[in-house]
Amino acid sequence: MDFSQQLSQYLLSGLATGAIYALIGLGFAIIYNSTGIINFAQGEFVMLGGMFGVYFYTVHQFPLVAALLLAVLCAAASGVAFERLAIRPMRRAPPLGLVIITIGGSILVRGIAMLVWGKDTHALPGFSGDEPIILSGATLLPQHLWIFALTVLLIIANKLFFQYTITGKALRACAVNQRAAGLVGIDVRRMVMFSFLLASGMGALAGIIVAPLTMTSYDVGIMLGLKGFCAAIIGGMSNGIGTVLGGLLLGVLEALGAGLISSGYKDAVTFIILLLILFLRPQGLFSRGESERV
């Protein structure tokens, strides 16, 4: 395998993991934009997605689509329950307090998952087999194509939802100005719950489609959550294209770092990038100054 082949291999697998990070990051951004809190439990819903996926698909042998839908639904329901039980009762707490609550919540969810499913690593078979496809010298698994297709679909759906539906616009309105949103009759609390539903559902889907590549276990949520957080930070916490680009960039850099330097540095690459962004450009790489009059 010559160098250019190697490079395209890194790029492809980097883009695939990057797509996953993008989806998780969008979840962070959606909740941040409607409540102002960073939900560090986001990774746990990714984990729940993967685990419920294994549970329905391999344990109970549901058909693929049904298993996918059920897993996403269950994880999203957990997200809503999390909001109702942990976030809503503490609504008056300052954002930092709420952030700590999400960390506590994530430990709880992880613990429950460990008790229910054990500490083993579980594998989910690829959605359409594991026969590799050779593409200009790089090998690609069918699962990679699933990841690309579903991510693109989800990002487009996300964009359309926030841009064109009244509920999407209402969510954005809550993000900008909760008081004014309440005055036009938007039920802000319902919107907060809805944003948790969206974010956990999206994270869960990411967790399911990545499970055949990386395996899943009760503790994958920490790392995946932090990677998604990093993607959202690179994207300036926008619930749009910025976070998507952030995720892809992160995935590619990570793959290059792991491939060209040492695979031991894979995670270090992420955190170096995270720190650099926070130090040098905390508003994100892609945010442009918005012209605004008061």
Add this chain to the structure above:
Amino acid sequence: MLTVKNINTYYGQVHALKNVSLHLKQGEIVTLIGAYGAGKTTILNSLSAVTPVRNGEITFAGEPIQSLAPERIVELGISQVPEGRQVFKPLTVEDNLELGAYLRYRRREGRARIRASLDEIYRLFPRLQERRRQLAGTLSGGEQQMLAIGRALMARPKLLLLDEPSMGLAPLVVQEIFAVIAALTRDYGTTVLLVEQNAKAALKLASRGYVLETGKVILEESSTELLGNKEVQRAYLGKEKKEIWER
């Protein structure tokens, strides 16, 4: 159509409204005047249920509304244009207006009817139509005020609560906005409760006024009487009354 009886509102320990009573008749423009901190905005927020009253009674169209949620208040036909406009800046002008009709979308009212209201708003404020695709944050102050009023009107309120619509605007723009408010009551029969620092302009527009001081209503008169009242002139109508000011 609106009766407020002995309401008391608190911000934590602060007693912001003390036994306030007032009433509005269908199609009236009524103004609240008073210094900063007198409780004008608090009255509007109590009516909108943003800062709920602790006791007392508010009836709107014969129904008690003091314990309803903010969105129910909007649904019943009371919309507020908040102080400082509070438009959704990163959203387009048209999105802002559509969100004004949020509850009508929720009730699955036909798109055609909401569209018709939108066209009506554009007729009232042609400048909003020119800028419909622009982000609300890029509008001038006057245009943002028009947008805030338009957004509230999209809910088709029977009672419009206006909080300081003239704040920070050029006199010509204020005239334009006040003309629209007058047209609203004339053409649509909308009842208006207007809070203004610019007491003189407000009293010229309104038929009646309430004067507030430290959370209490101290005076209720027709606008002409208030404009002629020496106390009111001294306290709220400003320096141009030399004979009083320089005594």
